[in-house]
Amino acid sequence: MKSIALLPAGSVSDEAAKRLFAGDEAEWKHHRLIADVFMSTVNGETDYSVIPIENTIEGSVSLHMDWLVHEVDLPIQAEWVYPSIQNLIGRREAFQNEDGTIELSRIRKVISHPVAIAQCLQFLRSELPQAETEHVGSTSEGVKLVGDHPEAGWAAIGTATAAWNNGLDILKESITDHDNNYTRFLLVGPEPYTARSSVHTKTSILITPPEDYPGALHQVLSAFAWRRINLSRIESRPTKKKLGTYYFYIDIEMGLDTVLLPSAIAEIEAIGCQVRVLGSYPSFTYEQLNV
Numbered sequence: 158m159k160s161i162a163l164l165p166a167g168s169v170s171d172e173a174a175k176r177l178f179a180g181d182e183a184e185w186k187h188h189r190l191i192a193d194v195f196m197s198t199v200n201g202e203t204d205y206s207v208i209p210i211e212n213t214i215e216g217s218v219s220l221h222m223d224w225l226v227h228e229v230d231l232p233i234q235a236e237w238v239y240p241s242i243q244n245l246i247g248r249r250e251a252f253q254n255e256d257g258t259i260e261l262s263r264i265r266k267v268i269s270h271p272v273a274i275a276q277c278l279q280f281l282r283s284e285l286p287q288a289e290t291e292h293v294g295s296t297s298e299g300v301k302l303v304g305d306h307p308e309a310g311w312a313a314i315g316t317a318t319a320a321w322n323n324g325l326d327i328l329k330e331s332i333t334d335h336d337n338n339y340t341r342f343l344l345v346g347p348e349p350y351t352a353r354s355s356v357h358t359k360t361s362i363l364i365t366p367p368e369d370y371p372g373a374l375h376q377v378l379s380a381f382a383w384r385r386i387n388l389s390r391i392e393s394r395p396t397k398k399k400l401g402t403y404y405f406y407i408d409i410e411m412g413l414d415t416v417l418l419p420s421a422i423a424e425i426e427a428i429g430c431q432v433r434v435l436g437s438y439p440s441f442t443y444e445q446l447n448v
């Protein structure tokens with residue numbers, strides 16, 4: 158049985174992880190903050206960490222990408238997609254009129270993970286303009302805080318599982334500003350993930366071009382282009398060493414165990430770029446795991 162570090166029970170990460178591992182395949186180790194999730198695998202207390210990395214509405218979760226790149230050296234062993242359905246959660250009686258309708262204007266504060274709040278900004282502006290917002294380490298932490306302070310006039314944004322776990326009500330269902338809100342998760346850790354197999358394999362690499370090398374990105378992309386290698390994501394992030402210097406995070410729709418990809422990487426290194434392989438791993442759609 159594998160031990161898995163992840164955010165608290167009832168978080169989106171928790172729901173998503175239970176799609177990748179069946180109950181008897183995993184022992185869950187919940188942590189309040191993503192830094193502690195990563196560190197538990199770095200310290201050898203767990204086999205893998207579950208890391209949300211990208212979201213339909215908010216794009217990349219920069220904090221988590223930066224941890225993956227700068228703070229730890231944990232290979233990516235799988236990726237999968239899971240829907241992030243966010244609900245407004247609280248104690249119904251606290252905001253209820255005599256006729257049973259809910260008066261959202263009575264909510265004084267909304268607590269959640271910053272990414273979940275960002276997914277619901279338009280809803281919060283139009284329906285709860287009076288409420289302040291507070292950031293916590295996970296959606297489930299926000300829901301628990303609301304459950305622990307029933308008289309405070311607080312609400313949380315989180316999963317239906319978290320509402321249920323804390324004996325709270327869903328005041329408004331599915332409040333994200335756009336439908337089809339999915340999150341892409343990474344499983345990181347020293348050992349390959351073998352519990353399920355996928356026909357899709359991806360490789361993620363990090364490219365740091367040499368300084369003052371005009372056209373470096375063009376050359377990098379052409380190494381993939383003429384080999385007809387498909388890229389599914391390219392993102393630049395600061396190197397954190399000097400203002401205006403970046404590395405490129407690239408997802409490639411191909412395994413490293415092919416002839417083409419290692420030769421493309423060798424070509425990119427030959428022009429003076431540093432290449433770090435973050436992992437070559439199976440990729441699962443929601444439908445593949447939803448059986």
Ligand SMILES: O=C(O)C(=O)C[C@]1(C(=O)O)C=C[C@@H](O)C=C1
Nearest residue numbers: 168169170209241270272295296
């Ligand atoms: O707080 C949670 O429920 C998480 O699993 C974290 C997280 C994230 O970091 O993106 C995951 C998915 C949600 O869309 C919002 C928050």
